Amino acid sequence: xxxxxxxxxxxxxxxxxxxxxxxxxxxxxxxxxxxxxxxxxxxxxxxxxxxxxxxxxxxxxxxxxxxxxxxxxxxxxxxxxxxxxxxxxxxxxxxxxxxxxxxxxxxxxxxxxxxxxxxxxxxxxxxxxxxxxxxxxxxxxxxxxxxxxxxxxxxxxxxxxxxxxxxxxxxxxxxxxxxxxxxxxxxxxxxxxxxxxxxxxxxxxx
Numbered sequence: 001x002x003x004x005x006x007x008x009x010x011x012x013x014x015x016x017x018x019x020x021x022x023x024x025x026x027x028x029x030x031x032x033x034x035x036x037x038x039x040x041x042x043x044x045x046x047x048x049x050x051x052x053x054x055x056x057x058x059x060x061x062x063x064x065x066x067x068x069x070x071x072x073x074x075x076x077x078x079x080x081x082x083x084x085x086x087x088x089x090x091x092x093x094x095x096x097x098x099x100x101x102x103x104x105x106x107x108x109x110x111x112x113x114x115x116x117x118x119x120x121x122x123x124x125x126x127x128x129x130x131x132x133x134x135x136x137x138x139x140x141x142x143x144x145x146x147x148x149x150x151x152x153x154x155x156x157x158x159x160x161x162x163x164x165x166x167x168x169x170x171x172x173x174x175x176x177x178x179x180x181x182x183x184x185x186x187x188x189x190x191x192x193x194x195x196x197x198x199x200x201x202x203x204x205x206x
Contacts, residue, residue: 046094047093047094050094050095050097051086051090051094051097052082052086054090054097055082055085055086055089055090056082058085058099058104058151059078059081059082059085059106061153062081062106062107062144062153063078065106065107065155065186065195065198066078066081066106066107068107068109068188068192068193068194068195069081069106069107069108069109069186069195069197069198070107070108072109072110073108080108081105081106081108084105084108085103085104085105088100088103088105089103089104089105099146101146101148101182101200101203102200103200104182104198104200105197105198106144106184106198107186107195107196107197107198108197108198109186109194109195109196109197110194110195110196111135111139111187111188111189111194111195111196112132112133112134112135112187112196113132113186113187113196113197113198113199114130114131114132114185114187114196114199115131115132115133116130116131117129117130117131117185117199117200117201117202118130118201118202119170119181119183119201119202119203119204120204121181121204121205121206124171124172124173124174124177124206125169125170125171125172126143126145126169126170126172126181126183126204126206127167127168127169127170128141128143128167128168128169128170128183128185128201129166129167130166130167130168130185130199130201131166132163132166135163135187135196136163136189136190137162137163137164138162138163138164138190139162139163139187139188139189139190139196140157140158140159140161140162140163140187140188140189140190141161141162141163141165141167141168141185141186141187142155142156142157142161142168142185142186142187142188142195143155143156143157143161143168143169143170143183143184143185144156144170144183144184144185144186144198145170145172145181145182145183145184145206146181146182146184147176147179147180147181147206148179148180148181148182148203149179149180150179152173152176154170154171154172154173154176156168156169156170156171157188163187168185170183172206176206177206178205178206179205179206180203180204180205180206181203181204181205181206182200182202182203183200183201183202183203183204184198184199184200184201185198185199185201186198186199
């Protein structure tokens with residue numbers, strides 16, 4: 001409760017209703033009471049936190065690639081990858097978030113990427129055929145697969161699979177037999193210093 005020291009027209013100390021009074025260096029003042037902080041566990045805030053957890057978990061297996069592919073960002077590579085994908089590659093609503101495989105990006109580098117790519121299934125191996133316009137033929141074509149059922153990730157980087165072949169191979173574990181695999185391809189320079197943007201090549205059956 002506030003205390004009025006000099007009558008109804010004087011200053012006061014304490015709280016009266018939603019007004020707080022006090023004195024600073026002999027000068028009386030009044031200010032409005034601070035509004036209570038909104039519930040930090042509102043439905044929207046909880047959903048955003050769960051969305052962040054979801055995309056961080058999805059990107060974790062690609063950390064080494066991200067550290068190279070997003071190294072030119074103004075923020076840390078992982079933060080840059082999270083920022084892009086949380087805005088573009090998450091579908092659905094809490095608690096049923098889903099990865100939009102077509103928009104998912106784990107590499108964003110300076111090398112020229114492909115202009116088209118298509119994955120086709122095979123016996124324990126998936127072939128990714130691609131087209132490109134520019135870039136060194138000696139760049140390594142790295143194939144990546146995400147098991148849509150288990151969310152496991154396989155990365156195949158073979159020095160013999162180069163851009164100039166216009167094709168690369170993704171070898172999948174025997175346990176993936178019959179699984180639907182989201183496939184990607186990106187290029188890595190022969191010296192390992194640069195990469196291209198990752199490119200979605202579609203879904204194939206392992």
